[in-house]
Amino acid sequence: MRFWQKSFKFYLVVLLFLVLMVSLVYVSLKPQREKVIEAVVEIPQNTSTKDVAMILKKNGIIKNPYFFMFYVKLNNYKIAAGKYKLSSDMTYRELCRALEKGFVPKVAIKFTIPEGFTAQQIAKKLQSLGLVDENKFLETVNSYDFNFKYKYSSKEVKYKLEGFLFPDTYEVYPGTSEKDIIKMMLNRFLEVYESIKDKKATNLDDIQTVILASIVEKEAKKDSERGLIAGVFLNRLQRGIKLESCATVEYVLPVHKEVLSLQDVRIESPYNTYLKKGLPPSAICSPGKKSLLAALNPAKTDYLFFVARKDGSHIFSKTFEDHLKAQKQIEEGKK
Incomplete structure (x- = not known):
C-alpha cells in the first residue's frame, strides 16, 4: 500500500511537471493576449527577475508574472538593464531574447x-x-x-x-x-x-509656377491677398514689365533686411528683378500649398503695383501715379 502511495505521488509530481512544462512551452510559443498592447518598458540596473516580471505585467506585456519568472530561471536568461519596445503578442522566448540584448528603441x-x-x-x-x-x-x-x-x-x-x-x-x-x-x-x-496642378489657369509651365509661388510666399502676409499678388506679377510678366520684387533681391543678400537700400536693388544678380526682366532662375524659398494655388490660378485683376502697409496688408494700384500716392499715404500714416 505504501509503495502504491509513493508511486502515485511520484507520477502525480511528474504529471504536474509535464503539464507545467507543456504550459511553459505553450506560452513561449503563443502570443499572450488577443488584444495587442505595445509599450516602451524601462528596466533599471540590478532589477530582480521578480521585479522585471512585475514591470512587464504592469505594462500589459504579460499576464502571469510567475510563469514568466519560472521560464526565465529555467532557461537561465540574463536580463539587461535598458529601455525596450515590447508587445504583448511576443512569446516568452521573444521577450527574454529581447531583454537580454539591452536594446534601446530609437525615438522619432x-x-x-x-x-x-x-x-x-x-x-x-x-x-x-x-x-x-x-x-x-x-x-x-x-x-x-x-x-x-x-x-x-x-x-x-x-x-x-x-x-x-x-x-x-x-x-x-x-x-x-x-x-x-x-x-x-x-x-x-x-x-x-x-x-492641385490641374487647377492651373495660366500659360506658365510647372517650374515657372513654382518660382512665382515662391515670390508670392515671400511677399504675401495675408492669405486673402495671395491671389491678388500673384495676379499683379502675372500681369507684369505678360506686359514685359520687370517684377521689381524686393523678396528676390533679399534672396541673394548675405543678411536679412526689412527695407532694401538703393544699393541693394542695384546688385548684379540673375535674381535681381529690379534689373532683370521675367522670373528669377529658380524659386527663392519653399512655397506652401496656398501660394502654389495662388500661382496656379491668380486673381484676374488690372493691378500692376502694390505697396505694403505696416500691418502686412497691401494697397494695390493700377497706375504708377496711384502707386506713388499710396506710398506717400503710408509714409504719412494715412493708410
Whole structure:
C-alpha cells in the first residue's frame, strides 16, 4: 500500500511537471493576449527577475508574472538593464531574447519646416536639431542625383532643389541621412503639387509656377491677398514689365533686411528683378500649398503695383501715379 502511495505521488509530481512544462512551452510559443498592447518598458540596473516580471505585467506585456519568472530561471536568461519596445503578442522566448540584448528603441524626432523657408534656413534648422550637417545638407541639395521630375534649366540657380523642399511637419529617426530627409521633402512636394496642378489657369509651365509661388510666399502676409499678388506679377510678366520684387533681391543678400537700400536693388544678380526682366532662375524659398494655388490660378485683376502697409496688408494700384500716392499715404500714416 505504501509503495502504491509513493508511486502515485511520484507520477502525480511528474504529471504536474509535464503539464507545467507543456504550459511553459505553450506560452513561449503563443502570443499572450488577443488584444495587442505595445509599450516602451524601462528596466533599471540590478532589477530582480521578480521585479522585471512585475514591470512587464504592469505594462500589459504579460499576464502571469510567475510563469514568466519560472521560464526565465529555467532557461537561465540574463536580463539587461535598458529601455525596450515590447508587445504583448511576443512569446516568452521573444521577450527574454529581447531583454537580454539591452536594446534601446530609437525615438522619432518631429520637426516642422515653415512656409517660406529657404534651403539655407532648412539646413540650419535641421542642424540645430542634430539631424544633419548643414554644409553636407546643402551640398546634397546641389549634387542633384535624385530621380526628381522637376529641374531648373538655368545654370545660375543658387540651389538646385530650392522651392521643392516642401514646408510641412516630418518625423525622422536619429541617423537618417541628409539624402533621405531631402527625398522625404521632395516626395511631399510631389504629393501636394500633383494633387492641385490641374487647377492651373495660366500659360506658365510647372517650374515657372513654382518660382512665382515662391515670390508670392515671400511677399504675401495675408492669405486673402495671395491671389491678388500673384495676379499683379502675372500681369507684369505678360506686359514685359520687370517684377521689381524686393523678396528676390533679399534672396541673394548675405543678411536679412526689412527695407532694401538703393544699393541693394542695384546688385548684379540673375535674381535681381529690379534689373532683370521675367522670373528669377529658380524659386527663392519653399512655397506652401496656398501660394502654389495662388500661382496656379491668380486673381484676374488690372493691378500692376502694390505697396505694403505696416500691418502686412497691401494697397494695390493700377497706375504708377496711384502707386506713388499710396506710398506717400503710408509714409504719412494715412493708410
